[in-house]
Amino acid sequence: MKPILCMLMIVSLVTAAVSAQAPAGGQMPDPKQMSGIPRPDGEIPAGTVTVRVIRGSLANNLPGHPVELVGEGAVTVKTNDEGRAEFSGLKVGSTLKAITTVDGERLESQEFTVPSNAGVRLMLVATDPGAAQRTQEDQQLAAGPAKTGIVVLGEQSRFVIELGDGGLNVFNIFEIENTARVPVQPAVPIVFALPSGAAQLAVLEGSSPLAVAAGDRVNVNGPFPPGVSLVQFAYTMPYATGSTSITQRIPAGLARVSVAAQKVGAMTMTSPQVSQQREMQADGETYMVGQGPPLAAGTDITFSFSGLPYAPVWPRNLAVALAVLILLAGGLAAFQGRHARGAAVQRQRLESERERLFSELTTLETAHRAGTSDPALYASRRRELVVALERIYAALDEEVAA
Numbered sequence: 234m235k236p237i238l239c240m241l242m243i244v245s246l247v248t249a250a251v252s253a254q255a256p257a258g259g260q261m262p263d264p265k266q267m268s269g270i271p272r273p274d275g276e277i278p279a280g281t282v283t284v285r286v287i288r289g290s291l292a293n294n295l296p297g298h299p300v301e302l303v304g305e306g307a308v309t310v311k312t313n314d315e316g317r318a319e320f321s322g323l324k325v326g327s328t329l330k331a332i333t334t335v336d337g338e339r340l341e342s343q344e345f346t347v348p349s350n351a352g353v354r355l356m357l358v359a360t361d362p363g364a365a366q367r368t369q370e371d372q373q374l375a376a377g378p379a380k381t382g383i384v385v386l387g388e389q390s391r392f393v394i395e396l397g398d399g400g401l402n403v404f405n406i407f408e409i410e411n412t413a414r415v416p417v418q419p420a421v422p423i424v425f426a427l428p429s430g431a432a433q434l435a436v437l438e439g440s441s442p443l444a445v446a447a448g449d450r451v452n453v454n455g456p457f458p459p460g461v462s463l464v465q466f467a468y469t470m471p472y473a474t475g476s477t478s479i480t481q482r483i484p485a486g487l488a489r490v491s492v493a494a495q496k497v498g499a500m501t502m503t504s505p506q507v508s509q510q511r512e513m514q515a516d517g518e519t520y521m522v523g524q525g526p527p528l529a530a531g532t533d534i535t536f537s538f539s540g541l542p543y544a545p546v547w548p549r550n551l552a553v554a555l556a557v558l559i560l561l562a563g564g565l566a567a568f569q570g571r572h573a574r575g576a577a578v579q580r581q582r583l584e585s586e587r588e589r590l591f592s593e594l595t596t597l598e599t600a601h602r603a604g605t606s607d608p609a610l611y612a613s614r615r616r617e618l619v620v621a622l623e624r625i626y627a628a629l630d631e632e633v634a635a
Contacts, residue, residue, distance in 0.1 A: 277352025289361020490525030
């Protein structure tokens, strides 16, 4: 297994998704960059093309506007109240292009071929003459004084949980949204308190400089600029048995609960805040992926796990205790000066054999903990090693007594 690598990969994918929807500076993407690009869509019937016409922004649809689809002939359809013109019954494999004119500005899509297994969705974006002025106004407002207001945790916020050495590694990815045009200072500070027992807190690279780790919490100090501030931090939740729970309070309203947890063996995950759950594959690993409805600020989110792989600590403790006894016995024998050459050679052989058995037992336990060994073979070989170690200890004890 590669838990840390997988975790970084999942978080990279999540961060990429967040960045795609909210670029640096917290502003929404420019629709002009998406204008005229055809996108196959399995939710649209094959042989159907929808063309959305807007001016400047996604909120400014142009209803009742003619759109021409050219290729094998030409067809003109007017947009509906949502600004979409729909063309249906098109020939699969035909090459087409969508064209319209808005206030003298000619807009054309890229040429595309009608696929056989999906429809096509595209958008034509006209220039908004007032966009530059509004952008300048937004920049002035964003640089102005902060006002008291509310921020929320956006839909791309999520938890990513994976198995690590000695515990569960928990990644927290939150996009803190300020929908106002001015900086906002929440009346209640945004503080993410770690669950009880969590350790190794770290704020991750790429997070907003507003996020600061302090002991067992992450303080996100406002004011928050307009748009999105990305906050990412991680911690480890140790566990010693086959089950554990993680409970974390959210300091602001959460648009949607989203979690991805690595699954190994018979592991299960439950949460009262997760209403939908399924399994998916990523880089050869299985993940339990869940979603849930929006939550209010101050709500506790709990993820409970059972069937966790773990190794009992008593064999290690027993081995350490026995090793200490052997060392004490050996020290006493050395102090008393009763080391005949033949006994020393015999003891050296026994100690070498003991170290070899210990090494094999450690390797066996590690493989069992990682879930890569056969349970029946593990149990059988472990008994053999323990019996062999007991014999070694007995022989060493006899050497000391002699």
